[in-house]
Amino acid sequence: MVAPEAAAGAQRRASVSIRHEDFDLSAEVAALRAGIPAVGAVCAFVGTVRDRNEGASVATMELEHYPGMTEKSIEAMIEQAFARFDILGARVVHRVGLLQPQDQIVLVAVSSMHRGESFQACEFLMDYLKTQAPFWKKEVTPEGARWVDARVSDDAALARWGIASGNA
Amino acid sequence: MQIEIRFFASLREALGQTSLSWRTEAATVGALRDELTARGGVWAEALARGRAVRAALDQAMVGDEAALRDGAEVAFFPPVTGG
Numbered sequence: 001m002v003a004p005e006a007a008a009g010a011q012r013r014a015s016v017s018i019r020h021e022d023f024d025l026s027a028e029v030a031a032l033r034a035g036i037p038a039v040g041a042v043c044a045f046v047g048t049v050r051d052r053n054e055g056a057s058v059a060t061m062e063l064e065h066y067p068g069m070t071e072k073s074i075e076a077m078i079e080q081a082f083a084r085f086d087i088l089g090a091r092v093v094h095r096v097g098l099l100q101p102q103d104q105i106v107l108v109a110v111s112s113m114h115r116g117e118s119f120q121a122c123e124f125l126m127d128y129l130k131t132q133a134p135f136w137k138k139e140v141t142p143e144g145a146r147w148v149d150a151r152v153s154d155d156a157a158l159a160r161w162g163i164a165s166g167n168a
Numbered sequence: 169m170q171i172e173i174r175f176f177a178s179l180r181e182a183l184g185q186t187s188l189s190w191r192t193e194a195a196t197v198g199a200l201r202d203e204l205t206a207r208g209g210v211w212a213e214a215l216a217r218g219r220a221v222r223a224a225l226d227q228a229m230v231g232d233e234a235a236l237r238d239g240a241e242v243a244f245f246p247p248v249t250g251g
Binding site for chain 1: 174176177178220222224227228229243245246247248249250251
């Protein structure tokens with residue numbers, strides 16, 4: 001839970017969950033805006049497991065993370081999102097462990113009074129998460145298991161927000 | 169000083185261990201990496217300069233220049249690929 005810093009009159013809701021279990025988009029969005037009548041917009045991104053990557057078919061994917069640092073790093077990202085955008089709430093769920101094609105991997109949902117801030121903050125959080133949160137994907141293909149390579153394009157995506165990233 | 173080092177993902181597999189209690193004279197994270205590389209074998213291969221290795225100090229991403237302290241938790245890992 002990100003510590004609530006009540007900006008004048010604003011109700012603020014932020015939380016992070018790293019877990020094996022799947023998530024329910026409707027329930028997550030409902031919880032994000034429940035009891036906050038100032039919310040006029042919710043933008044949610046869901047990342048899922050593709051059945052193909054880098055020219056190979058993917059049978060399964062395993063996600064490893066750095067317990068403790070993962071939560072802290074995403075909470076710090078949410079703090080930055082609140083500082084940059086006029087948003088009311090943010091919710092991040094990221095799954096770890098063994099996943100199959102079509103499974104949901106990640107949810108980033110943001111609420112705000114108007115749509116522009118939610119759209120921007122949602123993309124900001126995803127760009128940040130891709131290059132700064134300590135997760136690693138290993139996929140099983142017909143040629144065997146392999147660790148997924150980081151993409152330079154993800155660093156470029158974060159650079160759009162004026163944040164340098166040398167991850168890939 | 170005494171520190172705790174953790175390894176993740178492909179680096180964890182290459183080194184064959186998840187963590188290491190280590191007594192070091194290194195002043196920085198970069199110097200610690202060089203110290204581990206000097207152990208030779210899989211250490212030299214997995215942590216060699218030129219390999220994409222990222223580091224965290226007390227669970228925050230840092231560069232080579234980050235200063236170590238007694239009791240610190242340092243982690244080495246490949247570029248992250250979540251999301």
